[in-house]
Amino acid sequence: MSAKDDIVTAAILVIGDEILSGRTKDKNIGYIADHCTAIGIQVKEVRVVPDEEPEIIAAINQMRARYTYVFTTGGIGPTHDDITADCVAKAFGVGIDHHPQVKQLLIDNFNRRGVEVTAARLRMARIPDGAELVENKVSVAPGFSVGNVIVMAGIPSVMQVMLDAVTPRLKTGKKMLSVTIELLRPEGEIAELFGQTQAEFPDVPMGSYPFNREARVFGTQLVLRSTDAERLAAAEARLRQRLREKGIEA
């Protein structure tokens, strides 16, 4: 495995008019980002697109060509505005039909609950040809993956169990490690030495994040990131030394 192979990337594609209108506030992006970081997958891009076939297909095809994985959320329910499965099938140029195993899962579940089996309800059994299922421990109807695209529900509780279910099948890379140095100083005070330290360690991305407490800018968090623990430690030591030289406690 080359160094390059150690990096596993992902994109998140959120599908839904309700996010773009502001009606629903997304809770999945941050959750998936945290999860990916924890298991050694680097999220490199996020998009939110409307419930429109050309937009969804274009985003899937652009992102699946660029990243190791694409995680989609939303648009896999039983109503007419749920078009994600059809869009994934079209993006991959494969057919889509009722998946026998999923259809049986749903029928068994409907029968157990005394719910009528209708064409609309069975829409959730429509799965692209060749897809692998992703178990849904919350509400039965599964997600699925086709190639490197993993299709999950939009409801956070359902998305989260699907993400857990698919995780053992994911290739993961070196974990991104990070250190955070919190200063009760404004960014402007450390910008120069921080930039000098970044120049010395171009392979360790360094970010500066001012933070608010009690509604005013109060301080700065400096975050250094690397998949290489030794480089990270060396960069941190250098930065702390520069801070000390400026008389800034960290």
Next chain:
Amino acid sequence: MSAKDDIVTAAILVIGDEILSGRTKDKNIGYIADHCTAIGIQVKEVRVVPDEEPEIIAAINQMRARYTYVFTTGGIGPTHDDITADCVAKAFGVGIDHHPQVKQLLIDNFNRRGVEVTAARLRMARIPDGAELVENKVSVAPGFSVGNVIVMAGIPSVMQVMLDAVTPRLKTGKKMLSVTIELLRPEGEIAELFGQTQAEFPDVPMGSYPFNREARVFGTQLVLRSTDAERLAAAEARLRQRLREKGIEA
């Protein structure tokens, strides 16, 4: 003004590694989406990209060609990882330098606070040539707009005052109106009649959103959207009639 001119669209571009790593949870997308919906601008796409010049420039150029406005958040502070202003200048092919008015604003503010004027601190005065400033009532250093791209801070409290400051300059279109019908029924029960109603009113987008209360799927919100109040009312009446015919109270 043709019907087409009545529609004003926007995209949101969130710039920052900290969102992609999960370290910071975005609070700006939902806020900008709500604001745009309220003033008659339709958000059609959102992207989150890392602090990498080629990614930022490509996203700006793709989005500014497609939508009436592009709102960016993040990357306009004083540290080396703040590269948004330079990327916007490159995307538009214009120069960038210290803006005399902004420089003076910052110097006056530093002097008032007894803060040393340094090159790093004056980085926040770097504004692309020909940009219009966007006032920052919270922390002085302004945002700006170049063409149809509006560049704002990432800190939510600062972004929000910048959005307020730029709003009077924005062209707005017909407001998207919506009605929500809440049912204590699962989606599967109304999917068929809901799809039929959508087919009768293809110009009134209709979405169905199951909701959780107490951690289980409990009901469904049906949302109908249109900029035309009469069509919206007609679609709503038809949907309510279909629900009544099925014995579903709404």
